[in-house]
Amino acid sequence: MANLADHAILSHLDNPPRFLFWTVQEALVLFMPLIIGLGVDCPKLAVLASAIAYFILKHYKRSFGKGTLRHVMYWYLPHNKKGMPITPPSYIREYLG
Secondary structure, eight states: OOOGGGGOOOSOTTSOOEETTEEHHHHHHHHHHHHHHHHTTOHHHHHHHHHHHHHHHHHHHHHHOSSHHHHHHHHHSOOOTTTOTTSOOTTOOOOOO
């Protein structure tokens, strides 16, 4: 017999996954500088860097939209060469053949 929860339509399908109160990107921006700063024994600088990075990320998302950070990372950060070796690099816009 099928359970009712197996066939429920979620009302929060477009909500991003969250870690405690923050989205995953915000949590990474908050906690990675803290972990690195505590590892190199600079706790005050780590707290300051994570707070500044968090507010910069919030301002960027508010100014340009929530999905643009993923697009910027796709176009400007290096890619994994082993993932899909057949796809062309993202910086090549047009092939002349």
